[in-house]
Amino acid sequence: xxxxxxxxxxxxxxxGEDFTTYCNSSTxxxxxxxxxxRPGGHPVFLIQLVKSGEVKKQKxxxxxxxxAKKNSSLHITATQTTDVGTYFCAGRRIAGGTSYGKLTxxxxxxxxxxx
Amino acid sequence: EPEVTQTPSHQVTQMGQEVILRCVPISNHLYFYxxxxxxxxxxxxxxxxxxxxxxxxxxxFDDQFSVERPDGSNFTLKIRSTKLEDSAMYFCASSEAxxxxxxxxxxxxxxxxxx
Numbered sequence: 001x002x003x004x005x006x007x008x009x010x011x012x013x014x015x016g017e018d019f020t021t022y023c024n025s026s027t028x029x030x031x032x033x034x035x036x037x038r039p040g041g042h043p044v045f046l047i048q049l050v051k052s053g054e055v056k057k058q059k060x061x062x063x064x065x066x067x068a069k070k071n072s073s074l075h076i077t078a079t080q081t082t083d084v085g086t087y088f089c090a091g092r093r094i095a096g097g098t099s100y101g102k103l104t105x106x107x108x109x110x111x112x113x114x115x
Numbered sequence: 116e117p118e119v120t121q122t123p124s125h126q127v128t129q130m131g132q133e134v135i136l137r138c139v140p141i142s143n144h145l146y147f148y149x150x151x152x153x154x155x156x157x158x159x160x161x162x163x164x165x166x167x168x169x170x171x172x173x174x175x176f177d178d179q180f181s182v183e184r185p186d187g188s189n190f191t192l193k194i195r196s197t198k199l200e201d202s203a204m205y206f207c208a209s210s211e212a213x214x215x216x217x218x219x220x221x222x223x224x225x226x227x228x229x230x
Contacts, residue, residue, distance in 0.1 A: 033218060042206055043158060045218045088158060101146050101210065102171050103219060105158040 002027045002093050006106030014114050019076040021109035023089035030092045032065055032072045033103065038085045046074075046087075079113045086110045117141045119222035121207050127228045128197055136192045136225045138207030147190045148208040148219060149182065151175070158206065164190065197229045 003026040013019050023032065031050040035043035047056055049065035049072060056063045062075045072089055090103040120139045128134050140147050149161040162172040164182055181193045190209075194201055204226050208219040 035221075042221045042224045045220065048218055090158070101148070101163050101165075101217075101219075102160045102173075103148075103150075103158075104160065105150075107157045 002091070002104050004089060004091050004104045004106040006089055006109060008109055009107060010110050010112070012112045012114065013079050015081060016078050019079050019083070019111055021074050021087050021089075021111075023072045023074075023091075023106050025070045025091045025093075025104075027070070027093055029069050030094045032069075032092070033090045034063060034072075034074055035088045035090060035105075036085050037088065037108070041085075043088060076111075079111070081113050081115055084111060084113050117220075119207055119209055119220050121205075121222035121225050123225060124223065125226045125228070127230060130199055130229055131196050134194050134197055134227065136194075136205050136207075136227070138190045138192070138222055139188050140190055140207065140209030141220055142188070144209035144211050144220075146170075146210045146212065146217075147182075147184070148210075149192045150206045150208060150221075151203040152206065152224075153203045161192070161205075194227075197227075199229050202227055202229045 005024045007022050011019055031048055033048045034046040036046055037043045047063050052069050053067045054065040060077045064073045076083055086108040088108045089106045122137045147164045150158050151161055152158045160173050162176045162182055163170045179195045183191050204224045206224045207222045210217040210219045
């Protein structure tokens, strides 16, 4: 079945440092979504990437979708303590030309920011 | 802002007992999902539901699990005979459509503890 791998599992940074998490799918994706989960919370949607090579920015966050639509990255510039949490990528696969609603999540990257 | 609501927030049950987890999806959404997250692990897809029937389910979603939309607003997940390994956070999600450009909105989750 489809697998979505995410690295690193943990990332500890000093406030102000940059952070990047990477996501790789075993199959071509229809789209990829990124979620943030605070400790004890639920996944909160950040963004969706649909097009090959797409790059989207949200303030200090930059999201990329690979040309082959099998990998993606999230980069945070100048981290703040409010960025703490687990960042998940989640991919929607294509099968027979149909995009299925099921999201396959990566393992997540736990970000800790030291003030 | 519309949100997915789940009840209860925490459920403790004895092994072998039946539990029903309840969700009220966002009112104009058509696709409904259950995911679970074992403590410290990634979010795993259980089942998707559309037009009063299951559209996709994972290997986790065996005969012990069932879903129902008993009325126009509720979406329930039933576990017939709970096992210790069913202990997890269960998230309900909904989306307007299943395809390419739709985000999934997650509820706050129900923490199920089987003792």
